Amino acid sequence: MKRLMSGNEAAARGAYEAGVTVAAAYPGTPSTEITESIAKYNNIYAEWSPNEKVALEVAIGAAFAGARAICAMKHVGLNVAADPLFTVSYTGINGGLVLMIADDPGMHSSQNEQDSRHYARAAKVPMLEPSDSQECLDYVKQAFEISESFDCPVIVRLSTRISHSQSAVETGERVDYQLKYYTKDINKYVMMPAMARRRHVEVEKRMLALQEYAETANLNTIEWGSKKIGVITSGIAYQYAKEAFGDVSYLKIGMVYPLPEQLIARFASEVETLYVVEELEPFLENEIKKNGIKVIGKEFLPVIGELTAQLIKEKLLGVKQEVNEPLMENIPLRPPVMCPGCPHRGLHYVLSKLKLNVIGDIGCYTLGAQPPTESLNSVICMGASIGNALGMEKARGAEFAKKTVAILGDSTFIHSGITGLIDVVYNKGNSTVIIPDNSTTGMTGHQDNPTTGLTIKGEVTRQVDLVKLARAIGVDRVRVADPFDIQELKKIVKEEIASPEPSVIISQRPCALLKNVKHAGALKIDMEKCKKCRKCLAIGCPALADKGDFIEVNEALCVGCRLCTKVCSFNAFETSDSAEKAGALNG
Amino acid sequence: MDNLNIMIVGVGGQGTLLASRILGAVALKKDYAVKLSEVHGMAQRGGSVVTYVKFGRKIHSPLIEKHEADILLAFEELEALRWADYVKDEGMIIINSQKIDPMPVIVGKAKYPSEIVRTLSQKYKNVFTLDALKIALQCGNIKVVNIVLLGLMAAKTAIEKQIWDEALKEIVPEKLLEVNVEAFNAGYHAIQD
Numbered sequence: 144m145k146r147l148m149s150g151n152e153a154a155a156r157g158a159y160e161a162g163v164t165v166a167a168a169y170p171g172t173p174s175t176e177i178t179e180s181i182a183k184y185n186n187i188y189a190e191w192s193p194n195e196k197v198a199l200e201v202a203i204g205a206a207f208a209g210a211r212a213i214c215a216m217k218h219v220g221l222n223v224a225a226d227p228l229f230t231v232s233y234t235g236i237n238g239g240l241v242l243m244i245a246d247d248p249g250m251h252s253s254q255n256e257q258d259s260r261h262y263a264r265a266a267k268v269p270m271l272e273p274s275d276s277q278e279c280l281d282y283v284k285q286a287f288e289i290s291e292s293f294d295c296p297v298i299v300r301l302s303t304r305i306s307h308s309q310s311a312v313e314t315g316e317r318v319d320y321q322l323k324y325y326t327k328d329i330n331k332y333v334m335m336p337a338m339a340r341r342r343h344v345e346v347e348k349r350m351l352a353l354q355e356y357a358e359t360a361n362l363n364t365i366e367w368g369s370k371k372i373g374v375i376t377s378g379i380a381y382q383y384a385k386e387a388f389g390d391v392s393y394l395k396i397g398m399v400y401p402l403p404e405q406l407i408a409r410f411a412s413e414v415e416t417l418y419v420v421e422e423l424e425p426f427l428e429n430e431i432k433k434n435g436i437k438v439i440g441k442e443f444l445p446v447i448g449e450l451t452a453q454l455i456k457e458k459l460l461g462v463k464q465e466v467n468e469p470l471m472e473n474i475p476l477r478p479p480v481m482c483p484g485c486p487h488r489g490l491h492y493v494l495s496k497l498k499l500n501v502i503g504d505i506g507c508y509t510l511g512a513q514p515p516t517e518s519l520n521s522v523i524c525m526g527a528s529i530g531n532a533l534g535m536e537k538a539r540g541a542e543f544a545k546k547t548v549a550i551l552g553d554s555t556f557i558h559s560g561i562t563g564l565i566d567v568v569y570n571k572g573n574s575t576v577i578i579p580d581n582s583t584t585g586m587t588g589h590q591d592n593p594t595t596g597l598t599i600k601g602e603v604t605r606q607v608d609l610v611k612l613a614r615a616i617g618v619d620r621v622r623v624a625d626p627f628d629i630q631e632l633k634k635i636v637k638e639e640i641a642s643p644e645p646s647v648i649i650s651q652r653p654c655a656l657l658k659n660v661k662h663a664g665a666l667k668i669d670m671e672k673c674k675k676c677r678k679c680l681a682i683g684c685p686a687l688a689d690k691g692d693f694i695e696v697n698e699a700l701c702v703g704c705r706l707c708t709k710v711c712s713f714n715a716f717e718t719s720d721s722a723e724k725a726g727a728l729n730g
Numbered sequence: 731m732d733n734l735n736i737m738i739v740g741v742g743g744q745g746t747l748l749a750s751r752i753l754g755a756v757a758l759k760k761d762y763a764v765k766l767s768e769v770h771g772m773a774q775r776g777g778s779v780v781t782y783v784k785f786g787r788k789i790h791s792p793l794i795e796k797h798e799a800d801i802l803l804a805f806e807e808l809e810a811l812r813w814a815d816y817v818k819d820e821g822m823i824i825i826n827s828q829k830i831d832p833m834p835v836i837v838g839k840a841k842y843p844s845e846i847v848r849t850l851s852q853k854y855k856n857v858f859t860l861d862a863l864k865i866a867l868q869c870g871n872i873k874v875v876n877i878v879l880l881g882l883m884a885a886k887t888a889i890e891k892q893i894w895d896e897a898l899k900e901i902v903p904e905k906l907l908e909v910n911v912e913a914f915n916a917g918y919h920a921i922q923d
Contacts, residue, residue: 147754147764172771252771275765308792309754309766385790453795466796467815470849474812475840477832479742479777507775515837586772680836685776688831689838697830699863699872 148312150305153276154243155180156312157283158213161239162320163187165205167198169558170587171217172252173306174245178215179590182599186317191590191599194525194558195220199227199242206240206296207332209323211287215243218259219524223559225262228296232266233342234332235294235349237323239287245301248422249449252303252586254505254524256448258423263298263400267346269353270298270400271362272378276310282397285362293349293356300399302422304379304449354401362397363406373414375407375427375438379450384420386452387460402430411436418459422450481510483686484655484662484704487579489626491516492682492710493633494548499640502535504528504551504560507585507654515683519550526551526559533563533572544573545640551576554584554592557607561616567645568617575639575646578609579626582653589657613647620646627652629709655702663703665719667696673715679707733786734887735794739813740805741830742774745876748901749803750781752880755897756889757785767792778809778832803883805862805876806830807846814850822856824883826875828863858882858921865916874913877902881917891918 148156154177158166166189168178182189192198195216205212216224221244231240244262247253263270269289273282279301286297330338357363372391376384381395394410396402411417411431419428419440428440443458444450456462481488491511494501495518503509503519504527512519521531532549551560556578567574584590591597596606613621620642624632632650639646653660665686673694679687684707686700698719708716736753738746750766757764768781782794796816802823804810810825817823825847834840843849851857862878869878877898884894894914902910 145758147758147766175770251769303769304767304792307768307770309764310789310792311758311764379792382790382792451793451795452791464795464797467819467853470814470853471811471843473840475808475832475834475842477741477776477778477808477812478834479772479775480833482743482776510772510775514833514839586775588770588774677838680838683833683837685830685833685836687836689836699828700830 145311145313147309148276149176149307149309150273150276150279150301151176151307152180153279153312154283154299154301156314157280158241159184159187160280160315160317161211161284161287162318163211163213163287164320165202165210165212166190166214167192167201167212168215169193169195169198169220170584170590171220171245172587173247173303174215174217174220174243174301175587175590176306177243178599181213189599191592193593195224196227199224202240203227203231206236206238207325209238209325211239211320213241213243213283215245217253218244218246218257219253219255221259221262223525225266228262228268229266230334231296232268233334233339233346235342235345236290236296237325239290240296241283241286241290242296242298243283243301244298245303245306246423247303249303254522256423258426259298259300260399260424260426267350268296268298269293269398270300271397272300272399273305273397274378274381274395275305276308276312278397279305280312280314282362289356293353295349300378302379350401354404357398357401357403358405360398360403363403364395364397365410366393366395368392370413371415373410373417374420375410375417375431376420377427378422380420380422383450383452383455387455396427399427402427404434407431408434408436411438420444420450420455420459478513479510480513480683480685481507482655483684483700484702486581486626486650486652486654487511488682488684489629489632489706490550490577490579490650491518492706493626493629493636494518494550497633497636499636500535500543500547502528502532502547502549504549504555506552506555507581508550508552508579513683515681525555526563529560529563529574529576530566532574532576533567533570536572536574541573541643544575548575548577548636548640551578552585553578553580553582553594553609556609557593561612564613564618564645564647565616572645573643575636575648577636577648577650579650580609583657585654585656589654609649618645618647620644621649622646623649623651625652626650627704627706627709655704663705663718665696665698665701666703666705666707666716667698667719668694669715669717672713674713676712678710678712682706682710733784733789734801735799736783736801736803736883737794737799737813737816738781738783738803738805739809740779741809742777742779744805745873746779746781746805749876749880750783752894752897752901753783755900756893759893759896760785760889763787763789765789765792778812780813801883801886803879805879808832808842810850811843811846814854817854819854820856821854822886823850823854823858824879824886825850825857825859826862826879827859858886860917860920862917865920866913869909869913869916871909871913874910877910877913878917878920881914882920884914885918885921
């Protein structure tokens with residue numbers, strides 16, 4: 144039966160059909176739904192791991208033990224998991240091991256747009272790249288076959304438009320995969336120098352064998368059309384190229400590393416003009432040019448952002464789509480914002496009022512960098528805030544630390560903030576670390592994590608106690624505050640930055656979008672009491688509107704969190720008559 | 731059939747994703763090739779969001795680009811304006827008459843444009859507006875705004891009503907089906923030709 148599936152759902156289905164029994168991941172857009180979908184299959188163990196490195200280590204363990212295992216993450220997650228990847232490339236596997244890596248060209252929801260194909264070459268592992276949902280399913284299954292045939296992990300690379308586009312998929316049956324025999328094998332699995340040197344030889348042999356496999360693999364296909372133009376392309380770029388070029392010849396690369404060099408040379412020799420169409424880096428292009436083949440690619444196509452069919456037509460064929468003039472100049476932008484009722488809003492309001500240096504991290508609270516609070520100084524990567532803050536303190540001294548806080552969410556703290564906090568204690572820093580604990584992993588769409596007390600399957604589990612954890616690390620000053628009690632929070636932050644020792648403030652209030660969070664219902668403004676001072680607009684609530692002559696509450700958006708009442712000096716907010724309208728935000 | 735390109739635009743959180751799932755079910759019932767594309771993650775947090783739905787014989791790119799959309803279904807006025815140049819000259823724009831101020835407007839750095847519907851109507855012949863929020867409230871559930879709009883859009887396509895009804899039944903959870911069917915029908919009959 145044909146079903147409409149996103150690339151992520153189809154990849155999950157592929158894992159199911161391949162007989163996978165262990166799946167581990169840390170959520171990250173656009174990869175999150177792969178593991179969410181896998182978790183719905185009863186006969187697969189699935190987990191949210193604390194971070195991508197642990198996730199890959201769990202998957203490696205399962206593969207060593209003889210199971211088929213899968214591990215999913217976004218492109219930057221692979222930076223975290225790179226350490227085990229480079230060495231499991233040496234050991235090889237036992238049961239099949241597949242890594243799903245989702246790139247984010249255009250940075251819809253990421254801090255950089257690195258091209259993960261470089262990892263395949265650097266770690267010497269094969270990489271497949273599907274171009275629609277059906278291929279996501281098929282390639283995942285084939286990746287397990289390759290993994291076991293060549294004794295290596297296999298990466299399947301997705302991108303945002305593959306992960307989050309839906310197309311029809313023909314599903315199949317799950318294979319009855321039997322655990323492979325497991326035996327202790329020091330020479331294969333213990334990577335000390337003597338053994339690793341021998342394994343590296345195996346890696347090089349394997350890459351040659353894989354290159355030969357690529358020449359005839361059904362993953363790389365030629366579609367002959369007019370031979371005036373040949374296009375070498377892969378992944379989502381293939382779809383754009385098909386639309387831009389129409390009836391020409393295509394070499395569609397399904398295995399982007401290692402490349403089928405002879406097949407490419409044969410294809411190149413039969414077409415008059417050869418283009419390479421790929422998103423981000425000239426990865427295919429450089430590999431092809433290395434063999435002396437003349438191709439046109441990144442001299443015209445951008446290395447920045449996503450491609451589109453129109454962009455390819457314009458840059459490579461000189462055909463510009465006629466478009467209408469914009470109907471209006473200066474249409475206001477609509478950047479993402481913290482939701483109505485978001486607990487982070489109170490925290491960012493306090494931080495901006497105190498004019499602190501706020502060293503940020505990855506999560507919904509990163510949105511505090513936007514107007515009106517503009518409260519962040521820097522954001523690098525998951526867990527970076529604490530180390531960054533300590534480094535600033537060591538560079539500029541203790542006085543600077545008294546005006547500085549690090550801020551990172553509950554899930555991000557567990558991911559890679561704990562080690563930063565240990566560094567602060569160990570190396571005698573004074574840093575103040577604020578953990579906005581919203582009882583979920585918010586930005587990626589509400590995944591449980593070790594602090595929520597629930598597993599990915601919704602089972603109750605032991606909950607990490609952030610207060611006890613911070614104390615155990617050696618932080619004596621641990622405070623818990625409600626971000627909607629602005630005065631109290633402000634007092635606590637002031638006390639903690641002034642103290643000459645490390646401190647942790649847990650700013651605790653659940654995400655407003657969680658199902659178990661009840662909302663009181665919309666507020667409205669008493670026009671007689673409102674003095675139009677506009678102080679309430681400084682909290683940056685999307686449910687408030689400045690109508691020029693008056694301020695208005697958008698009752699369809701307001702959830703009645705009452706944060707605005709805490710900053711209003713005139714008591715102008717009151718409960719709306721239509722408070723039952725609350726909850727208009729319906730994902 | 732010829733290709734049919736539909737864009738659903740709105741503000742993150744407005745429920746554009748359910749509408750696109752129903753469209754997907756419709757396509758499968760009609761045995762059309764279909765691709766749906768949407769963005770998750772940060773953009774969903776109150777930002778400008780867009781879902782592309784493409785029906786046809788063979789679909790390659792999941793994206794709809796400028797001047798390619800047959801129908802623009804806008805859940806919010808400013809978003810209709812923002813994405814209007816994606817619509818073909820002879821295309822159709824359906825607008826929910828709801829205004830949600832974006833943050834630059836709230837903090838006084840920009841002005842919410844006035845006369846959006848009039849501006850669009852001057853350029854495009856097929857512009858329809860509907861107070862879907864009001865109709866949703868009449869149906870007794872503010873959350874069905876998306877289905878009211880989908881109903882209006884369905885009436886403007888050549889796809890049989892029965893197909894839509896079946897798709898609704900398939901996608902909407904049992905306990906919410908009644909109110910959604912009511913909302914869909916209200917939208918379907920909201921504007922008579």
